[in-house]
Amino acid sequence: MAEQQLAVTRSDLISETKERFTAVLVANKQLKLAQNQLDQAAAVLSIVNEAVAAGKKAPIEALRFKSLATQAQIRYQTALTTLDNSRVVLASSWNGKADDFGEVIGNLRVMPKLPKWDVIEQQLDHSPLLILRHQQHQLAQAELALQKANRVNNLTVELGLKNDRSNDDTALLAGLSMPLSLFDRNKSGVAAASLRASQAQAQGNALRQQQRQQVITTYRSATLIRQEIEALTSDLIPAAQTVFEAISYGYTQGKFGVIEVLDAQGRLFDSEDRYIEALTRYHQQFSELGRLLGNEFTENKG
Template sequence: MQTRNIVATLLSGSSSIFSRAESTEPPKAVRSTSAGFNRISFKKLVFIGLIVGGQLPLAQAQATNSTLTLNAALKRTLEQNPSLKVFDFRNTALTGQLETANLKPAYELGLEAENFAGSDELSGFDGAELTISLSSVLELGDKRAARRGIVSNSRSVLDAQRQVESLELLGEVTRRYVDVLAAQEQVSLAKEASELSNQTLNIVKERAKAGATPDAEVKRAQAAASQAQLTLLSTQQQLAYLKVSLAALWGETSPKFAAIDGDLFHFGTDVNFDRLYTKMKNNPAIKVFAAEERLKEAEVRLARTQSKADINWSVGVRRFQENDDTALVAGFSMPLFSSKRNSGAVSTALAQRNEVFVQKEVSLLNMHTQLFRAYHNRKQAILAARELQNSIIPALEEALKEIQAAYQRGRYGYLEYVSARQELLSAKRTLIESASSALMYGAEIEQLTAEPLSTSQYVW
């Protein structure tokens, strides 16, 4: 059964959020005790094209006070992280700029006095000429529309930048969520290592009582058990730190959850790289360049409008004090050679537009390299995790059982027994690291392609 995507509702779109499904399957040795995950269906996200992290399906059941789902973490981050709030202020600033761009040239009221306070007949104000005039500028070349175009395209750039920021923020939530999930598995593994160490200690003590092993081996086993306990405490501290780091994304200094839900070992088949690269071209980061290209085109149009000179006009009334007569006055003026004088500004605007074209190509090349690296590293991590799960760890578990039994019968020494135990724990630790890497690279791919990975990624 599928669950409604509350984060997508917040963004007026749909996304690759996860929903948790209850599972009655017993926990495996290195799996978390939390329920397994089933991925929900999703549409293409309207607002940001993606919410990254589709490789960690969340539970359908609502998160409790002590358990956090990725769905809840993403929602809290979008609602409370301050990094997105700056875009509201920038949008308000653009609204003010649009109001200014829509303004027509201002009218000016002028008062002019001539032929006063002179000598002889022009002394005082008897021969003065007083003029009251109204003047303004008649804009040519559709300059006002060009100014509006600048603001409109600036808003498009802002929207694209917000999408990129949202994508990066949600990607960071997913990465920290995976870190916590992996840390939970590390704690579980540390507990298992501590239990194995204690089990080994008990076996060594029994053999020592029977006189089959020296007391030195008991002391070595005691030291190993103490070291395993210290490792457990260390991993628990690391988990606590990672929880704080995750909660900081929505402004909490003290996490209000005890654990997170997730299946660290859930993978699927690979998606064709060429398909991923095609999707990558729709990444909001590329859309920023497209929006900037339109903005630069608008700036070029505005620069070209300056090549057409505006007409300054004035009209008024002049009074002659000498004979109390009045007359109308009018005039206009315009600068000469405006097109030639403005050629430098047009060249600058064209160069800046062309620079955006080059930056877009460079960005695509860099993103292609990043996608290629993430794609193949994820493929390698999944291969390693599956090999560890299906072949290496089962073989080491069987070997440990046999060596433990043989050690109790005196057929193997303490060193062989401890080495077998450490090999198993090392393999399980490598499994956790490989699984975590696979999920991290998957989240990176989704962030680069601005789309969730194919549903087939989650079918075994």
Template sequence: MLSRLSHLALACAAWGAIAAGPAWAQPAPAFADLLRQATQTAPRLKEAQAGVREAQGLALQAQARPNPVVGLEAENFGGKAPYNGTNQAETTLSVAQALELGGKRSARVSAANAEVTAAEARNRQASADFAYELAVAYAAAEAAQARADLAAQALKRSQDDLGVSRALVDAGREANLRLVTAQAAEASARADAEAARADAVEALARLSALAGVAEPYTSLAGGLLSAPASPSTADGVPPADMPALQVARAEREAAGKQVTVERRRAIPDLTASVGVRRLNGQGLTGNDSTALVAGVSVPFPLFDQNRGNVAAASARANAADARFEEARLRAEADWRSARVQADAAVSRVSASQQSEAAADEAYRLARVGYESGKTPLVEVLNAQRALTDARRTTLDARVARVRAQATLARLAGRAPFGE
């Protein structure tokens, strides 16, 4: 109870701050416009895009060849005679170059490019997930705003009922108990209106944060809850290009290429060197002279054959295979479930609209009967609560329909509602 009061107090404070805010406060645009704007401002999408750039940078680095090594050596100096000076010193300037053998570079480049493909697939999945969450948050904010309007309307009806009750009591046609009951109902409706308004402020703040907007929206254009339902498809076969499958497939491919990289790392590399040696006071004439030096070296794989890294990469590849199979099974199940939920959501909206129409007519008749003295106040209050509940149920059904349609769009890798 305390947490609920704290939540309500904070939300009311936020509402007061926004209501008294400066003129820069803007309403949220329509969902399609907000989604286009959010692609440039949402932190989550920026993070996914940065992941692609990171993979591209690593792929660029994978193309680099080993740098040459320049060496300078001096020997036969600073010792005992005849080497106590530099007259007998030998100086060698050389350049060494490591030569990658066994296709290491091509395997490394191929694995890095596979990581770029996986990062791009993750970016597409992040975009689809973000569009889904933005649609759900937008629908939630729109529903919260509508609930606040419903609560305000319920408060207005309670105030009207209170006025009628007061007039009937003053005319001696009702007991004072009826007036007290109406006053209690009006107070309850007022509290519900304040709570609904606070919930609307909170929902708008969450939507603003998700879209990456610095200042929270104070209202929104709406229209998402009344968007037409997507046509139902006969089969429940999931699309072959679902983002979850693309990510799992790309990660499996990248893991497989990494095994090749580790296997080729076990092949020793060749290092070739060439240089110039200066000989002081040596040679046939006793004068200074120079000579070329060259060499080749190769590691002998006696202790390190990279077996551990090969085994680890193979295990990661096996895990990627398992994740792909899990993703495939889950995608099929999620798609079929989403299709059923979308169809059920459409039916639920239709049924709730019919219930709302019946509740509206029941309340109208109860008011007419009460004003004519034929219906007790309690029936009017019950009819009013039933109407409010029916309208809230319709809102919940519309939100569920938006969520179901957005889920289908997310699974298919597209933005919801035709964008």
């Protein structure tokens, strides 16, 4: 049972390390995104400043875009701090320091593919935690059997020789004895062991139901998040990028105002942020699924 307890601890440790590693990848991605958004904000501000200098736009518009550029700079600094913190947390996994390793290599956009549900369901009973509970129930049953065996008193057999000095004869003597348990036949021991066995079984059943529900919830959540990511990458982000570029160009031609540019840029930034956030949630849900199942299910990339 100690070996199975080690398996549970190992599964939790693997999942925790994966999540910390993913957090660094996410922070790297957020930093790059913040840098791109900062560059975009600076580029738009440059266009507006040129238009203001040429007398085509009012100076107030430059102030609006300057405020947006300042926000982008704050976002970049926040992303930089988040990356530093996530590296510290990852290094703590081996009691190290963030300086112990260089850049973390990984592609956050490569998502592990979820196995089919029937595969997940088959592996549910093989999770380290459920196996541990099963072993604890078996141990409780063995203890109950031992306590029941102790209700029957041991039969004592005695053999000996007796010498009769009067006639110098030797006789073989045999005897049987058994204590009479008139009042206590280990009832208390049996009752206590029976209670522990029942509790172990009930706890195992409850844990299985709870873990099954957690697996179902996590699996469904990961499935929905993956669909959201596919929609973002195939439709929402490309559309937001196209609209922003078109309106930015139209602004220089006097076809759109500052409000339209700010709105288009905000929608693009929001969709990009949502994409990173969805990727983060997907990897977290996948890691949680691995923890619940003991990290044994197939991790196909897709």
